[in-house]
Amino acid sequence: MTATDLPGALSRLRAAAPLVHNITNQVVANFTANALLAIGASPAMVQAEEEVEAFVVQAAALVVNIGTLLAPQRRAMQLAARRAGEAGIPWVLDPVAAGATAFRRDTAHSLLALRPRVLRGNASEILSLLGEEGGGRGVDSGAAPERARDAARILARQHGLVVAVTGATDYVTDGERMVALENGHPMLTRVTGTGCTATALVGAFLGAGLPPLDAAVAGLAALGVAAEQAAEGTAGPGSFQVALLDRLHGLDGATLAARARLR
Amino acid sequence: MTATDLPGALSRLRAAAPLVHNITNQVVANFTANALLAIGASPAMVQAEEEVEAFVVQAAALVVNIGTLLAPQRRAMQLAARRAGEAGIPWVLDPVAAGATAFRRDTAHSLLALRPRVLRGNASEILSLLGEEGGGRGVDSGAAPERARDAARILARQHGLVVAVTGATDYVTDGERMVALENGHPMLTRVTGTGCTATALVGAFLGAGLPPLDAAVAGLAALGVAAEQAAEGTAGPGSFQVALLDRLHGLDGATLAARARLR
Amino acid sequence: MTATDLPGALSRLRAAAPLVHNITNQVVANFTANALLAIGASPAMVQAEEEVEAFVVQAAALVVNIGTLLAPQRRAMQLAARRAGEAGIPWVLDPVAAGATAFRRDTAHSLLALRPRVLRGNASEILSLLGEEGGGRGVDSGAAPERARDAARILARQHGLVVAVTGATDYVTDGERMVALENGHPMLTRVTGTGCTATALVGAFLGAGLPPLDAAVAGLAALGVAAEQAAEGTAGPGSFQVALLDRLHGLDGATLAARARLR
Numbered sequence: 001m002t003a004t005d006l007p008g009a010l011s012r013l014r015a016a017a018p019l020v021h022n023i024t025n026q027v028v029a030n031f032t033a034n035a036l037l038a039i040g041a042s043p044a045m046v047q048a049e050e051e052v053e054a055f056v057v058q059a060a061a062l063v064v065n066i067g068t069l070l071a072p073q074r075r076a077m078q079l080a081a082r083r084a085g086e087a088g089i090p091w092v093l094d095p096v097a098a099g100a101t102a103f104r105r106d107t108a109h110s111l112l113a114l115r116p117r118v119l120r121g122n123a124s125e126i127l128s129l130l131g132e133e134g135g136g137r138g139v140d141s142g143a144a145p146e147r148a149r150d151a152a153r154i155l156a157r158q159h160g161l162v163v164a165v166t167g168a169t170d171y172v173t174d175g176e177r178m179v180a181l182e183n184g185h186p187m188l189t190r191v192t193g194t195g196c197t198a199t200a201l202v203g204a205f206l207g208a209g210l211p212p213l214d215a216a217v218a219g220l221a222a223l224g225v226a227a228e229q230a231a232e233g234t235a236g237p238g239s240f241q242v243a244l245l246d247r248l249h250g251l252d253g254a255t256l257a258a259r260a261r262l263r
Numbered sequence: 264m265t266a267t268d269l270p271g272a273l274s275r276l277r278a279a280a281p282l283v284h285n286i287t288n289q290v291v292a293n294f295t296a297n298a299l300l301a302i303g304a305s306p307a308m309v310q311a312e313e314e315v316e317a318f319v320v321q322a323a324a325l326v327v328n329i330g331t332l333l334a335p336q337r338r339a340m341q342l343a344a345r346r347a348g349e350a351g352i353p354w355v356l357d358p359v360a361a362g363a364t365a366f367r368r369d370t371a372h373s374l375l376a377l378r379p380r381v382l383r384g385n386a387s388e389i390l391s392l393l394g395e396e397g398g399g400r401g402v403d404s405g406a407a408p409e410r411a412r413d414a415a416r417i418l419a420r421q422h423g424l425v426v427a428v429t430g431a432t433d434y435v436t437d438g439e440r441m442v443a444l445e446n447g448h449p450m451l452t453r454v455t456g457t458g459c460t461a462t463a464l465v466g467a468f469l470g471a472g473l474p475p476l477d478a479a480v481a482g483l484a485a486l487g488v489a490a491e492q493a494a495e496g497t498a499g500p501g502s503f504q505v506a507l508l509d510r511l512h513g514l515d516g517a518t519l520a521a522r523a524r525l526r
Numbered sequence: 527m528t529a530t531d532l533p534g535a536l537s538r539l540r541a542a543a544p545l546v547h548n549i550t551n552q553v554v555a556n557f558t559a560n561a562l563l564a565i566g567a568s569p570a571m572v573q574a575e576e577e578v579e580a581f582v583v584q585a586a587a588l589v590v591n592i593g594t595l596l597a598p599q600r601r602a603m604q605l606a607a608r609r610a611g612e613a614g615i616p617w618v619l620d621p622v623a624a625g626a627t628a629f630r631r632d633t634a635h636s637l638l639a640l641r642p643r644v645l646r647g648n649a650s651e652i653l654s655l656l657g658e659e660g661g662g663r664g665v666d667s668g669a670a671p672e673r674a675r676d677a678a679r680i681l682a683r684q685h686g687l688v689v690a691v692t693g694a695t696d697y698v699t700d701g702e703r704m705v706a707l708e709n710g711h712p713m714l715t716r717v718t719g720t721g722c723t724a725t726a727l728v729g730a731f732l733g734a735g736l737p738p739l740d741a742a743v744a745g746l747a748a749l750g751v752a753a754e755q756a757a758e759g760t761a762g763p764g765s766f767q768v769a770l771l772d773r774l775h776g777l778d779g780a781t782l783a784a785r786a787r788l789r
Binding site (some may be wrong): 023029030033037038043044045047048049050051054055058061072133241242243244245246247248249250 | 365
């Protein structure tokens with residue numbers, strides 16, 4: 001995956017308009033759905049234990065996010081993830097604040113064991129999944145992504161998946177290859193759920209049939225470039241959030257390729 | 264109900280400022296509440312089994328939306344709907360993605376049996392309630408509203424209620440009369456929960472005392488006209504969503520009557 | 527606390543960037559998190575019974591809001607509030623629609639008994655907690671804040687806490703001192719969850735180490751002044767809500783001191 005592959009990835013997503021099944025948190029449900037619609041996917045939020053297995057097999061990809069985890073939702077996540085695995089439906093895990101409590105840590109590990117194709121977190125979350133000290137400030141990341149880069153590589157090898165660590169620089173690795181992305185804008189840290197949005201966009205590209213590493217890079221690049229465009233001329237986080245949806249909607253492949261800073 | 268009746272309906276809603284009790288989904292709760300406030304109603308989101316019966320009798324109307332259905336919420340919906348029926352409080356049902364799983368289909372049918380005054384769905388949802396194939400792509404509608412128009416008429420007669428099928432053209436029927444609305448804008452399909460918003464606005468007009476067919480037509484016309492205004496000069500779905508609330512707030516009866524395309 | 531103390535309070539908040547643990551309602555979760563980020567705090571929404579005690583001790587303050595109360599969430603609130611009290615972590619209670627049902631009233635009283643540092647409600651909610659008739663229109667306030675002012679003083683003395691009653695004029699009292707605030711804008715009543723936002727901002731100032739009366743005054747003043755700025759040049763409640771986040775983010779101490787109308 002290089003910058004020149006991004007226009008094709010975006011076209012493929014928009015042609016497929018993949019149904020993305022989200023089991024996500026209450027804070028970001030609306031924004032996640034709108035971001036998925038804006039990029040060209042078709043979101044659905046379905047979370048009851050009674051129906052997630054029947055629903056996920058209709059989807060092109062599954063997004064699991066433990067942000068406002070409750071015990072029944074945890075069971076639904078495990079059911080959906082297991083069924084997705086059986087049916088060959090790719091899924092991505094967002095282990096929000098995984099290191100903050102035993103409940104989150106245990107849940108994140110139980111989900112990791114069900115083999116997501118991609119794991120997307122901030123440095124603290126990724127470090128905590130490896131058992132390292134990373135911070136305990138909820139959803140904030142106290143640790144530098146650079147330190148988490150090595151943890152990401154180890155996790156990727158241990159679990160046979162792609163790990164994306166996001167921060168000022170994003171790192172995406174399958175345990176062998178390592179892609180660094182330099183896009184984005186500090187305003188992303190002043191709006192809630194932009195990390196969750198990154199995860200959902202990765203899910204959309206997975207749903208469009210991209211391999212996990214490519215899907216992760218494309219999702220993060222799309223968000224980063226749209227964020228840079230959104231930050232131009234906006235007055236604060238409220239208008240930035242609105243402009244981010246506009247920019248995801250208006251994103252074109254040529255701009256994405258020209259502005260993406262991958263290495 | 265013709266276009267010339269719309270200013271009176273809107274005035275009546277704003278004078279009544281009806282308390283609208285919503286048992287709705289997590290994705291749209293915020294936007295629904297803001298849309299109800301913008302049009303001039305007073306929203307409340309109350310969903311615990313322990314209190315919905317005590318609350319609904321204080322309300323002017325009830326809105327039931329199964330978008331992110333959970334089993335305890337289903338029980339709350341059934342309790343509230345039954346109590347609303349007993350107390351003569353009108354209510355509207357939004358059977359989100361009713362055809363996607365047995366859990367949703369069964370829930371939708373159990374709620375239909377409790378006799379809402381209005382049922383509002385997209386073509387897929389309405390068709391699936393009649394047992395026809397309509398699509399299974401979650402909240403998206405894969406079926407043409409025209410095909411669902413006949414299904415709506417049958418459902419309306421079977422259950423003795425008003426059915427509103429929304430899409431590029433909306434159809435509202437009580438089983439005898441059929442009103443078609445041509446308002447709206449494609450951008451409505453790029454923002455999550457605009458169908459849910461339509462349902463909530465129908466609830467607001469029911470709460471203002473309008474008969475079900477009139478309430479359904481007025482709610483859909485208000486949303487459609489506000490959406491057309493909102494789409495003028497907005498750059499994408501983020502700013503469209505913001506402008507939609509501004510336009511619902513600023514909507515005046517004369518504009519509504521002039522722009523509504525009913526037949 | 528006078529207007530000249532406000533710049534110092536705001537600086538202290540931004541330097542501390544306190545982790546604010548919210549157990550709040552589904553309608554406002556996103557906006558609350560964004561408002562806390564905008565003012566300079568670090569929000570986390572954590573609500574499972576299994577983890578709230580482990581999480582709250584890592585936070586600088588706790589915000590408890592019963593807006594879309596469910597029984598498991600009530601237990602989580604009680605666990606978190608008790609643990610916060612034991613650990614000396616300040617917390618604020620928002621008794622949304624406390625008078626509307628027995629379930630809410632009982633919950634609000636059980637939480638009051640756990641000794642929040644601040645109670646923030648509208649006139650109806652505060653009156654209902656004293657057992658007086660105040661209205662039953664859900665989250666709306668039917669009663670004048672002036673009448674609730676005296677109820678606030680009584681409640682503050684009974685429970686040994688600070689009570690903030692918000693409305694066209696806000697009143698903050700510890701049972702002895704009484705501060706009136708004249709900031710704000712009518713548009714605040716056309717956006718859902720602005721009262722909840724006030725409560726969350728009070729939580730942020732508590733988390734920055736301010737005494738309860740000062741934290742309550744600072745939180746309400748910040749929201750009121752930002753709302754006045756946001757209302758300038760916005761076309762309706764949609765754009766007002768966006769501008770409110772921009773203004774909370776851009777708020778500076780000098781403007782806050784100059785525009786705050788305390789007495």
